[in-house]
Amino acid sequence: MKLEIDWTRCDGHGLCAALLPERITRDEWGFPVLHNTAVNPEAPTAVRRAVAACPALALRLTNEPSESRR
Amino acid sequence: MTIWLIARGAGLAALVLLTVATALGALVSGGGPARPGGRVIAQYAHRVVASLGLAVLGLHLTMILADSFAHVGWVGALVPFTSQYRPLWVGLGSLAAYTFLLVAATGFARGRMAGSAGGAAVWRTVHGAAYAGWAMALLHGLRSGTDSSVGWVRVLYLSCLLVVLGSVATRAVVGMPSARRAVPAGVQR
Numbered sequence: 095m096k097l098e099i100d101w102t103r104c105d106g107h108g109l110c111a112a113l114l115p116e117r118i119t120r121d122e123w124g125f126p127v128l129h130n131t132a133v134n135p136e137a138p139t140a141v142r143r144a145v146a147a148c149p150a151l152a153l154r155l156t157n158e159p160s161e162s163r164r
Numbered sequence: 165m166t167i168w169l170i171a172r173g174a175g176l177a178a179l180v181l182l183t184v185a186t187a188l189g190a191l192v193s194g195g196g197p198a199r200p201g202g203r204v205i206a207q208y209a210h211r212v213v214a215s216l217g218l219a220v221l222g223l224h225l226t227m228i229l230a231d232s233f234a235h236v237g238w239v240g241a242l243v244p245f246t247s248q249y250r251p252l253w254v255g256l257g258s259l260a261a262y263t264f265l266l267v268a269a270t271g272f273a274r275g276r277m278a279g280s281a282g283g284a285a286v287w288r289t290v291h292g293a294a295y296a297g298w299a300m301a302l303l304h305g306l307r308s309g310t311d312s313s314v315g316w317v318r319v320l321y322l323s324c325l326l327v328v329l330g331s332v333a334t335r336a337v338v339g340m341p342s343a344r345r346a347v348p349a350g351v352q353r
Contacts (some may be wrong), residue, residue, distance in 0.1 A: 103284065109204055111200065142275055145279075148278065149285075150276070151284040151287060154278045154279040156279060
């Protein structure tokens, strides 16, 4: 599975970075930077929590197999 | 008699809890605390209070059904506007309960619905029905509640109204995406 950001929705609230500091940091405008998008099929609870917490519903977990880039 | 008292008390308690849940929902969606950490906590508070509200709503329904004095009955409670006692206002309560169940279902499915293309728009519309549910619950309590003529209960209803109106106004003023973009929040460097 893969972690993705829908940039048409993201407003840079910063909740994802607060919940998943090991995968997501914020750029100087407060918008998220993803460092590791590959997620195990049994996604850790922390990832699911971050996806559910995004106020703009912009963070998502897709089913497409991660080709483990980066 | 105890059952009847619990039925009335649970109704008021459910209204208060669901009012707080609705207000917190309005605040966490847009404005709310500026720091992401504070917003995460506010989100959890929203979920906890909403769940408690639904549980107490369940108690309210159970006690109304258990009480023979209420003259509502299974059909009157489940099918809106068929209650023997004040069908219109009891019916609004049933509709409010159904609305909140639907809203809770989208709450649980939030992460999944964020993933699909149209899911986010559907999520916002359906979850936003909570405002309608809350308004119906308020009218239901005011017009079919036994205690609506009591002074402090009236103050309670008025407070509930002001809390939600206040939070919605806050959302409208500080929560709009354009307002946030003008003053980017959380820039830490």
